[in-house]
Amino acid sequence: MEEIKLIKGNEAVAEGAIRSGCDGYFGYPITPQSEVLETLMELRPWESTGMVVVQAESEVSSINMVYGGAACGKRVMTSSSSPGVSLMAEGLSYLAGAELPCLVVNVQRGGPGLGTIQPSQADYFQAVKGTAHGDFKMIVLAPNSVQEMYDHVFDGFDLAFKYRIPVMMLSDGIIGQMMEKVVMTRQRPRWTKEEVSQISDSWATLGKHAGREKNVITSLELDSQIMEKRNEHLQAKYRKIEAAEVRFEESQMEDAEYVVVAFGSSARIASEAVSMARAAGMKVGLLRPITLWPFPTKRIEELAGRVKGFLVPELNAGQMVEDVRLAVNGKVPVWHYGRMGGMIYSPEDIFNELKNNAR
Amino acid sequence: MAKIKGTVTVDVEKCKGCGVCVVACPTDVLALSKEVNGKGYPFAMQANPDACTGCANCAVVCPDSCLTVYRQRDPNA
Amino acid sequence: MSFQVEITPENKVYGKTPLLTDNVMHYCPGCSHGTIHKLVAEVIEEMGLQDKTIGVSPVGCSVFAYNYIHIDWIQAAHGRACAVATAAKRLTPEKMVFTYQGDGDLSAIGTAESIHACNRGENIVVIYVNNAIYGMTGGQMAPTTLLGMKTATSPAGREAAIHGYPYKIAEIVSMLDGVCYVTRQSVQSPAAARKAKKALRQAFENAMAGKGLSFVEMVSSCNSGWKQSPVDANKWMEENMFPFYKLGDIKVATEPKEA
Numbered sequence: 077m078e079e080i081k082l083i084k085g086n087e088a089v090a091e092g093a094i095r096s097g098c099d100g101y102f103g104y105p106i107t108p109q110s111e112v113l114e115t116l117m118e119l120r121p122w123e124s125t126g127m128v129v130v131q132a133e134s135e136v137s138s139i140n141m142v143y144g145g146a147a148c149g150k151r152v153m154t155s156s157s158s159p160g161v162s163l164m165a166e167g168l169s170y171l172a173g174a175e176l177p178c179l180v181v182n183v184q185r186g187g188p189g190l191g192t193i194q195p196s197q198a199d200y201f202q203a204v205k206g207t208a209h210g211d212f213k214m215i216v217l218a219p220n221s222v223q224e225m226y227d228h229v230f231d232g233f234d235l236a237f238k239y240r241i242p243v244m245m246l247s248d249g250i251i252g253q254m255m256e257k258v259v260m261t262r263q264r265p266r267w268t269k270e271e272v273s274q275i276s277d278s279w280a281t282l283g284k285h286a287g288r289e290k291n292v293i294t295s296l297e298l299d300s301q302i303m304e305k306r307n308e309h310l311q312a313k314y315r316k317i318e319a320a321e322v323r324f325e326e327s328q329m330e331d332a333e334y335v336v337v338a339f340g341s342s343a344r345i346a347s348e349a350v351s352m353a354r355a356a357g358m359k360v361g362l363l364r365p366i367t368l369w370p371f372p373t374k375r376i377e378e379l380a381g382r383v384k385g386f387l388v389p390e391l392n393a394g395q396m397v398e399d400v401r402l403a404v405n406g407k408v409p410v411w412h413y414g415r416m417g418g419m420i421y422s423p424e425d426i427f428n429e430l431k432n433n434a435r
Numbered sequence: 436m437a438k439i440k441g442t443v444t445v446d447v448e449k450c451k452g453c454g455v456c457v458v459a460c461p462t463d464v465l466a467l468s469k470e471v472n473g474k475g476y477p478f479a480m481q482a483n484p485d486a487c488t489g490c491a492n493c494a495v496v497c498p499d500s501c502l503t504v505y506r507q508r509d510p511n512a
Numbered sequence: 513m514s515f516q517v518e519i520t521p522e523n524k525v526y527g528k529t530p531l532l533t534d535n536v537m538h539y540c541p542g543c544s545h546g547t548i549h550k551l552v553a554e555v556i557e558e559m560g561l562q563d564k565t566i567g568v569s570p571v572g573c574s575v576f577a578y579n580y581i582h583i584d585w586i587q588a589a590h591g592r593a594c595a596v597a598t599a600a601k602r603l604t605p606e607k608m609v610f611t612y613q614g615d616g617d618l619s620a621i622g623t624a625e626s627i628h629a630c631n632r633g634e635n636i637v638v639i640y641v642n643n644a645i646y647g648m649t650g651g652q653m654a655p656t657t658l659l660g661m662k663t664a665t666s667p668a669g670r671e672a673a674i675h676g677y678p679y680k681i682a683e684i685v686s687m688l689d690g691v692c693y694v695t696r697q698s699v700q701s702p703a704a705a706r707k708a709k710k711a712l713r714q715a716f717e718n719a720m721a722g723k724g725l726s727f728v729e730m731v732s733s734c735n736s737g738w739k740q741s742p743v744d745a746n747k748w749m750e751e752n753m754f755p756f757y758k759l760g761d762i763k764v765a766t767e768p769k770e771a
Binding site: 440441442444448449451452453454455457458459476485487489490491492493494495496497498499500501502503504505506507509510511 | 514515516517518519520523524525526527528529532536537539540541542543544545546547550699700701702705706741742743746
């Protein structure tokens with residue numbers, strides 16, 4: 077049944093988890109995302125859908141609970157904020173290495189270290205490049221609204237199981253804490269035992285039966301030749317994802333001479349800045365990557381052939397801008413504009429950056 | 436003569452010659468061989484087979500599950 | 513008149529359980545792990561739980577436990593087996609979930625995960641193999657290394673002033689309400705191994721009956737790490753480990769803890 081609610085982004089994640097047929101959520105409180113666990117404990121989904129919710133003793137434990145649940149072929153997830161996600165690094169590498177599907181939500185705050193509880197986008201590198209040891213990738217979704225924090229739970233699980241890969245939703249304290257209208261459209265039931273068996277019996281630990289050999293979930297392989305093959309298999313999967321799953325959104329791009337590239341909360345602010353620029357007669361378009369990995373490299377390459385420059389506003393010291401520069405490959409200028417540590421730019425700030433650089 | 440006797444077979448190639456079975460045997464049936472198996476280990480063997488009662492103590496403590504124990508009543512008794 | 517025992521299935525009294533794979537174990541000659549694996553496999557077989565059991569292997573010598581028993585396995589990150597098992601059991605409560613962990617995995621890096629799974633009273637079995645040393649990495653000091661014991665990282669012998677004291681995590685977890693059964697066993701002798709198997713069976717039954725967490729410590733030898741022969745190592749264990757890590761039941765709760 078469709079339902080419309082005015083809720084926080086973090087609450088939308090909890091609602092999305094239940095309605096997406098999630099089997100288990102494992103989390104640990106940290107600002108600014110604690111409402112996810114709080115909302116789930118309030119809604120008591122174990123009494124309705126049978127979803128398990130556990131407050132773990134740490135983020136290290138949460139992510140390893142996710143590993144155990146995913147190994148059993150279940151839709152499982154966790155959420156945290158920046159310092160907590162750092163603690164999950166090892167677990168995420170294991171999940172990727174063992175090819176386990178799961179959803180991890182990062183409601184970013186400013187760093188480094190304990191940093192601040194205020195919003196930030198400083199974990200872009202962590203999410204798309206340097207999550208942890210070893211060559212691996214996660215699909216990274218960047219919501220820019222409370223509605224998308226809800227929708228990306230569904231999309232995240234679908235992608236995770238389509239490719240047996242960890243998916244990260246990279247949100248931040250702005251979207252996690254703000255309230256918006258959310259249309260909660262889909263209620264899908266949790267998978268039955270039979271469905272789990274149909275989907276995952278070839279690899280998951282559902283119990284060894286006469287019909288197959290034992291299943292082992294592991295990322296370990298001491299034979300280097302086999303280990304390289306495993307790595308090649310992972311990389312081939314990543315190339316497939318890069319070819320099929322890039323998502324982005326554009327506006328006012330037809331006649332654009334300058335392009336603003338921004339994700340998540342920054343894209344909301346940038347959108348207003350682009351309107352201001354258009355009102356002032358500047359031909360500016362907006363490109364919002366929805367998947368940060370895979371990145372819309374091809375589209376930016378195309379645009380670089382016909383526009384005069386790119387502005388990349390991010391709430392960090394310059395992270396996604398590196399991927400934009402790689403795509404542009406020196407054809408036209410690329411500028412970064414950032415605020416850090418919980419400070420947020422206004423649309424005017426971005427508009428001024430455009431005016432000062434786009435000439 | 437004993438009315439019940441036992442015997443032990445050894446999966447020679449799996450045995451690592453640890454000797455834990457030798458000390459576990461209450462009737463000193465087992466010993467380690469002078470020759471070695473394909474991996475270079477001496478292996479468990481029945482040096483005194485007539486004394487075996489088939490108690491299975493050796494196999495219970497064998498870490499590599501390479502001992503099998505049989506036991507039979509004397510068909511002539 | 514003497515007779516020869518016939519090698520026939522009817523006369524077989526003891527042999528390798530079919531739940532053990534045919535792989536030659538990678539463990540050193542005389543290592544307790546092989547015996548404990550066998551007892552676990554026998555209990556699973558006797559209880560008819562092969563298709564219901566999920567084993568969680570650790571990081572350490574027994575990381576490859578999954579190569580030796582014909583059940584589904586999850587290999588966990590170092591120390592995190594109890595967190596992994598928690599989710600597996602919560603999400604599939606009809607399953608028999610156990611962890612198999614060494615003293616480095618469980619009582620050093622994994623202390624938090626282990627204690628909290630115990631405290632939550634997860635309906636799992638924790639098999640804790642304590643040989644007072646890090647075997648896989650080459651014989652370094654463990655939290656359970658005895659005072660005076662020489663290891664690669666305590667070459668002059670463990671000194672309390674530098675390294676702290678060996679600790680008894682079985683006694684610690686026995687104080688937690690979520691834990692229904694704590695026992696300390698060993699497998700170096702036939703009598704000990706038979707008792708250890710009974711303890712494992714009790715633990716598995718507790719888990720399937722939803723009584724809470726069962727914790728089975730196996731005091732074990734690491735003859736390579738201790739630089740002794742297998743037989744000498746077992747003797748040294750009896751003389752030096754058992755006085756400190758006393759064998760026997762530490763906690764037996766007959767009824768599940770009130771909710």
